[in-house]
Amino acid sequence: MDIDDCELLTLLSEQRRELTAAIAADSDLDFAFQLQMQEAIKFTSQSSSSSSSSASHQPPLLLTEVTEAPFGIAILVAEEIDKFERERLDREFVEAENRRIQENLNRLIHDQIFARQILDVPENEWRNTGDYFEKPYGLSPVTNEEVFRVYFKGLVSDETFGSSDTTFAAVGVAICDSCDCCVFELGKPVVVDGGGDVAEMEALIEALTAAVALGLKRVHVFCDNNTVYQYLTGKGQATNNKIMTLVDQLNLIQTKFAYCGSFLVRENNIKFAYKLAIDAINSEATKFAESATGRTLLEQCNICFESVYRGQMFSVNKCLHRYCFSCMRKHVEAKLLQGQLPKCPDEKCNSDLEIESCKKFLSPKLYDIMSLRVKEASIPPIDKVYCPFSYCSALMSKTEIQEYTPTSSSTAAVGIGKTTCLKCHRHFCFNCNVPWHENFTCLAYKKCFPYQSVNEAKLNSLATQNRWRACIKCKNLVELAEGCYHIYCRCGYEFCYTCGAEWINKKPTCGCPIWDEHNIIHAGQNRR
Known part of the structure; x- marks a missing residue:
């Protein structure tokens, strides 16, 4: 604590003592005033009893009408001082927490540098002097040259409360070291005047501000939003005043780093920050529901038996069985990993889950997998065709291929199955399920190449043996x-x-x- 803080605390203590004395004196004067008023009211009552009964009586003066006035400005000033004191304590707590995080981060950097130095020691030298090799923390300044990874996610969600919809927004931030070990995380609700891109920009600024507060100089920023990535790399042009203001803040924060690299990744690569944002939205929605209705709108999930806010319960459309989002997410994920199309979790129910209704609790990756499973289930096994190119492997039906690829009687007569993938638009043969074999009919190709690859030949040999x-x-x-x-x-x-x-x-x-x-x-x- 510096000298200015000490002087401020001394001044606050003096003011608090003076106000306490003033309030006490005011209270004594008020007490004396009350005694005098009681005597006056008693005397007035006795005088009025001796007057004529025909005289009209005025209503008696109530003591509370005279004595319910506030003590005065001293109490208001005291309340302001207490509020200022609470804010000061909260600020000191935040600063202490930041110092603790910074200290842990410096220790982590020191340990990683020391570990790399140990790995560089030759084996023979380590056998002789390894027991004496040490580098205590704090003896030399920590040079923070490690590149940290910054993940962020901003989300906007519409929640239904009764007959009205309310919009919530939140940001999630995760800062990790080069080994992807989390050193800082943050999930909190925000007020967003705009759409998803504004929320993403708010999350990015929050993440970089946290990195600056931790003293990081070199960072890699991972982004899954192409528009925000363009702003981050300086290639995008802001479309409105709100975005322009946020871009200016972003450019200013970036100047505080010695190095700030940017990477556009899939949403699955930032799932930790995504979860932090989702949890913040759920928490804020629950608080809003409780304050709006004056009571807690909770419902028990029949799987985990936890009491969950009704807005976070999923209802199967056909059977109306209800389960919490968390249990439904785990149920759907388990079934998808088993290669099955998920149904209602009730063991006696066989209702199908509609994929659009599941979108509210599924992550984008699970939603894509479920979409693929639904499409697989809709195509008979004998009509399924997969793109033979390994980086694509798109699922198609023979009906789709026939509609997409024009055929002629001459090509059909010679058994040519040339077609085009609906996704990657490359040519392949759906009869042989291989990339298009130019100058070969399907029959000739199968005679020359009975197996598509070495692995297929091994599989057929293994199948014959077993x-x-x-x-x-x-x-x-x-x-x-x-x-x-x-x-x-x-x-x-x-x-x-x-x-x-x-x-x-x-x-x-x-x-x-x-x-x-x-x-x-x-x-x-x-x-x-």
Whole structure:
């Protein structure tokens, strides 16, 4: 604490003592005044009782009407001093917290530099002198040359309360070291006069301001918004006064760094900052609901049994079962990772989840995966076509391909399956499922190249050794672990595991045995 702060505290203490004495004196005078008023009222009452009964009586003077006046300006000044004192204590707490974070950051930088120096020591030298190799913290100044990573996210969300909609905005900030270990995080609501780009700019400025406060000189800023990235790199032009003001603030903050690199990444790369912003919006929405209604609008989730604000509960459209956003997000993610299309979590319910209604609790990455699963489920297995280019792998149906690619009778006659990917627009053969084979018909290409790659040849060899069977319709490989030889493929095709012949109406069309005693006994032993 410096000299100015000490003098300020002394002055505040003196004023507080003087005000306390003034209030006490004022209270004593008021007490004496009350006694005098009581005596006067008592005397007036006795005098009025001796007057004529026909005289009209004035209403008695109430004591509270005289004595309910405030003590005076001394109390107001005292309240202002107390408010100033609270603000000063809060400011000191924030400054102390910033110093603690700065100290931890300096220790982290020191330890990382020391660790790199240890790795540079030759093995022979380390065996001889490693036990004496040390570099205590604080003996030399920390040179902060490490490049830290700055992640940020600004979100705007419309929440429904009864029949009205309310807009909330929040920012999330995460600052990490070069190993992606978080050293600072922040999630807080903000007031945004504009759309999502304004919220993103607010989050970016908040992140860089925090980096400056931590004493960082070299940073990498990771952004998932292309518009904000253009502002960050100085290539974008502001479209309104609000954005222009924020861009000016951004340019000013950037000058405080020795190095400030910018990277445009996918939203999945900033998911930590995204979660901080989401949590801040949820917290603010809950507080708003409680203050607006005067009571807590809570509902219990039937999965986690936690009491959750009703606005954060998801209702399945068809069956109206309700679960919290957190449980629904975990349920949908688990099903998608298993390759399944998620349904209502109730074990006795089979209602489908509508993807648009799930958008409110899914992250953008999960939403894209679920969209792909919905499209996969809508296309019969025998009609599915994937782009053979590894960086694309877009899912298409044969119907889409036929509509998109013009065909002629001559090309169809010679068995040419040349088509164009709907996503990457590159040519490939959907008959052979390979990049387009120029100067080869499909039959000639398959004779020359029976396998698309070395890995496919290995897979076929492994399938032959283990007696796996491929479905004739969808080419999916099946392994019989136990049970009968009747195989029901995921595409709906039924066949015999022994010879591959089709089953029709639950009956085989071949003479192969339906089951093997070894497989049935093996299954029974496993159950015991």
